[in-house]
Amino acid sequence: MVALALCAVILVAHAATKPAPAAAKPATTPGSEVAQAVTTITGVAISPLLGAGAYGAFKWFRTEDAQRKNLPWFAQMWFWLPALGLVGAVALKDAGGVAVPTALKKPLDVAEALENKVSGLVAAGAFVPIVASVFGSEAVQQAVAENTMFASLGISGVLNVLLMPFAIIAFVVVWLAAHAINMLILISPFATVDAALKGFRTFLLSTVTVGGFVNETVGVIWSLIIILFSYCVAGWAFRLTVCGTQFIWDYLTFGRTRCQPEAAGNGMFLARQLDKVPIRTYGRLARSAAGELVFTYRPWLVLAPRTLTLPKGNYAVGKGIFHGEVVLLEGEEKTAMFTLPPRYNTHEDELARVYGWGTTEVGILAGFAAIGRFIRELCGIGSRSAVA
Numbered sequence: 001m002v003a004l005a006l007c008a009v010i011l012v013a014h015a016a017t018k019p020a021p022a023a024a025k026p027a028t029t030p031g032s033e034v035a036q037a038v039t040t041i042t043g044v045a046i047s048p049l050l051g052a053g054a055y056g057a058f059k060w061f062r063t064e065d066a067q068r069k070n071l072p073w074f075a076q077m078w079f080w081l082p083a084l085g086l087v088g089a090v091a092l093k094d095a096g097g098v099a100v101p102t103a104l105k106k107p108l109d110v111a112e113a114l115e116n117k118v119s120g121l122v123a124a125g126a127f128v129p130i131v132a133s134v135f136g137s138e139a140v141q142q143a144v145a146e147n148t149m150f151a152s153l154g155i156s157g158v159l160n161v162l163l164m165p166f167a168i169i170a171f172v173v174v175w176l177a178a179h180a181i182n183m184l185i186l187i188s189p190f191a192t193v194d195a196a197l198k199g200f201r202t203f204l205l206s207t208v209t210v211g212g213f214v215n216e217t218v219g220v221i222w223s224l225i226i227i228l229f230s231y232c233v234a235g236w237a238f239r240l241t242v243c244g245t246q247f248i249w250d251y252l253t254f255g256r257t258r259c260q261p262e263a264a265g266n267g268m269f270l271a272r273q274l275d276k277v278p279i280r281t282y283g284r285l286a287r288s289a290a291g292e293l294v295f296t297y298r299p300w301l302v303l304a305p306r307t308l309t310l311p312k313g314n315y316a317v318g319k320g321i322f323h324g325e326v327v328l329l330e331g332e333e334k335t336a337m338f339t340l341p342p343r344y345n346t347h348e349d350e351l352a353r354v355y356g357w358g359t360t361e362v363g364i365l366a367g368f369a370a371i372g373r374f375i376r377e378l379c380g381i382g383s384r385s386a387v388a
Helices: 002-016 030-046 047-063 065-070 077-095 102-132 140-143 148-153 155-188 191-214 216-232 234-252 348-355 363-378
Strands: 266-270 280-285 294-298 307-308 314-319 326-329 333-338 358-359
Touching: 030 047, 030 102, 030 155, 030 191, 030 216, 030 363, 047 077, 047 102, 077 102, 102 155, 102 234, 140 333, 148 280, 155 191, 155 216, 155 234, 216 234, 234 266, 234 280, 348 358
Parallel strands: 314 358
Antiparallel strands: 266 280, 266 333, 280 294, 294 307, 314 326, 326 333
């Protein structure tokens, strides 16, 4: 992130030294305008605040002083300067890496994920329509004016209307895929994994930026590849976003203070694929009249409800530091079956009683418990059973 910010500063400074073109004829072609729009939308979707702020600063420095008041809102200093400042603050947080304690880092990750959601919504509604209006640009209007038929039809406005839905859809699918990285960071308890995920996102954004600057054709082809890949993983990214959003809501609103496990069913996320039902599908787990464990869910949250009957086995509620799990115990092995939202923290015993299960430790807490058992055994005190 820090390296990317430095590159952005260098590019902006270099752009500032170039005088604005004074030629009456537009310096770009219609194809070039479309290519730049596709590359810009893809880059901003990967990191909305950084992308919109850097692109706005670039346009601000490339515009003459007298014309800057006519620039769109994202190219005004009151937006891009605080935006890049906030990105810099996040970079300082990330620079701490594994040195920052997890208990301190997770609240900051929650704030960053929330910022990414808000900036993504703002960019989708206010930034993308402006950038996608390429058919109203000077280059396209001149090209249309040179064609008598197109000029008489006023086709530039029609093309803008046709292009806008595709631009917004492309932005949303890429944003979902990139935002999934924030959700993985939020769920992951390991700082090294967080750093690797953020490094990958930074690398991806840098390839779009560098590709667009070096060669427009390379930039647009690479952007289209990213859009196609994002479309293919949209379902997975959507489920992960729903999961992360639930985590953020529970953290910010202290959901555990009003949580009450219910015998009629409790909301949770699949921790693994079961019978073709994808991982992190949200639903409610309850016992049927026959005593079977039945998971009820809705695909994409709005489609008709479906049910999944769990295989019989020895289940337990796993206690974790940030969130718990429902695990299947097979000897010494613990297989995660469901991820519990943070609102169930401190309610694991009550949740286990609802289903008639025991409890155990999982994740980092399991590591601490294992260390405690080792010390007790070393001192001859003995150890307790893993399942309460």
